[in-house]
Amino acid sequence: MSADTLLQRINNYANRPDPYPLYAELREAGGVVRQTDGSYLVGTYHEINDVLHDPRISSDQRNLSEPYRVAEEESHPPAFIVLDDPEHHRLRNILTRPFGPPHSPGRVDAMRSEIAKISEELIDAFGDHKRIDVVDDFAYPLPVTVICRLLGVPRDDEPLFREWSTRMIEGADVVPGEDRTARVQASKEAREAMGDYLADLAEQRRGKPADDMLSAFVNEPDPAQRLTREELAVNAAILLLAGHETTVNLISNGVLTLLRHPDQLERLRRDPALMPKVVEELLRYEPPVHLVPIRTPLVDVDVAGTTVPKGVRLVLALASGNRDPRRFSDPDRFDPAREDSAHLGFGGGVHICYGAALARVEAQIALAALIRRLDSPRLTEDPPPYRTSATLRGPRHLWLRGRG
Template sequence: MAVETLLERITDYANRPDPYPLYAELREVRVVRQTDGSYLVGAYHDIAALLHDPRISADPRNLAAPYRGLAPEEDQISFIRLDDPEHHRLRRLAMRPFGPPHSPGRVGAMRGQIAQITQELIEALEGRTRIDIVEDFAYPLPVTVICRLLGVPREDEPVFREWSATIIDFADIKPGEDPTERRQAGAQALAEMGRYLVDLAERYRGHPGDDMLSAFVNDPDSALTCEELAATAVLLLVAGHETTVNLISNGVLTLLRHPNEMDRLRREPDLLPTMVEELLRYEPPIQMRQRTPLANIDVAGTAIPKGAPLILVLASGNRDPKRFRDPERFDPARLDNQHLGFGSGIHLCYGAPLARIEAQTALDALIPRLGTATLVQDPPPYRRNAMLRGPRHLLLET
């Protein structure tokens, strides 16, 4: 088939269970213009270079006029879709209550809570002969963690889960589709979730607790406007659980498909950290990112004009044989593993340290209990989203 339709084929739901042959096809040409005017990039070194290139913008408002329909309508967009210096300013303010240098112990101090939540979820599975790893474990763990971290009442989860699903759908890449309806629904969900989180933060003003929303409104050095607070809080709540759900569920699926490697992990539990890094390479929760050139650029001999949609297929780069030895093999002990699972450059994933702890803790607790588990369906049903790829359900018989 023509490489000019690769993006349509990659985003076709029929290919969600296994997009990797299409990624291999992309890597053969490295860069290719699609019928919708976007450019796909699939080779590791090309992607890494572009993620560090100051001529490449994360801000969709820099798209050329024919592609402006892809840009968000909301008043304030989150810092992951902004460029420096605004990106740096907002990311620095968001980091104050989360990590170094101002809060160096925040994530590490949550290890005990994460272990406790994990144990409670494991105990709830005892005695059951059929479980859904996504609904019973991979989703509630990071949701509970991010709620505690931000100061969001866990009982409000059904409300923000619906908002989150709409926002994730809005962010998906769907060539050939009129995005108007998704844009409107996404903008509404962003606004409603933003108002909810700002109102919640205001309730903490003058009454701080040990949570990030309290810190945002009570720290005199946190100069976030109301709009910036809304966009930042929405980003942390949505990104703080959506990607980790996929990381854990993709991890369980991969281990069940590789029983010899799972047996090895039972014998060598010290491999867990490198195994999680290998999962981020082998089955990354985020498959691709969209960027925009601020100038005419050349990538692997292909001229890409200023303002054109540029799709960096991170999951393709993660299996590039020119960067990784035997890239199609799942190797929990892989050491040379500078993967793109959390991106790279100035937009390297803000929550990566927390996601790593959650995944390590979750899989450490699950691996001893997966010895007799079998998949009810393989491949399982996947989420519709092509960019944020993971099982919608993962049913096991135990």
């Protein structure tokens, strides 16, 4: 097939179980390939990394030329992850204050015992069931519970977020030739509903702060570090979405990969201290985010000898870069002992994943608990059914047989 249909084929659900031959085709075609809709797909490690660090490449889709835009009347400002500096830097710094260093350096480490407790409670709930769904019974409820507790969302309201999240994710996929208007509109409505809920919840904490991030945002004493209601709504929604959806995939992809590699699973059982290296290799080998669907040059730029015009859409295939043989030795082999693990699993540059440290801790604790507690788990279906999104790729269900 022609390389200019690669993005369309990557988005084809039939290829969700194994998109890696398509990524190999992309790299063999030169790594930077113009698609049928005029966008450019980038699939080699060094070129992706260069684009992620290039200040001439914008994350703000308002810089896209007209043919690549989807008309959308925004009632809220854009989230920080789709803005460029200096506005991106301003918002990211504000959002980081109650979450990480330098203002809250112990926030993630302080969650370790709670993450472990939640993990054990979820596994206890398996009971004597001989068949469990790792996604619905464990990989989804763990990170959504963690991020909701960090933000201050009541436990009873956690189920509200699943439908909102699904619609938001589906709106991000880019399929050449497809009219995205309906999906983008549904995504916008879900984002606004989630944002309004979180802004209202934060407002209830004004003057009555608790130990959560929404309280910190709305009770910030420094006027220069305060978010408007609109900024809080859209950015809190993105933090909640990103704070659990990627980790769901990381955990479920991790379980699937380890069961497909029983030698590595047995090695990890014998030496649990290897878990941090296992998670890093999972982020390379089966990353939770496969595509960065929208970047755009602010000027004509050269990417691996290809001139990419100003204003066109660049789509970065992170998962392809993670399997680039010019960067990684024997890249299609799952090797937790790999010494060179400078993967693209969390992106890179100024937009590197805000919650990377938390995702790592959650995955390490969750996988360790499952390995320790599950007795001879076996896949009942391989490949499993996958989620719709090609951007956030992971199993929709992952059924195991075995006793907890």
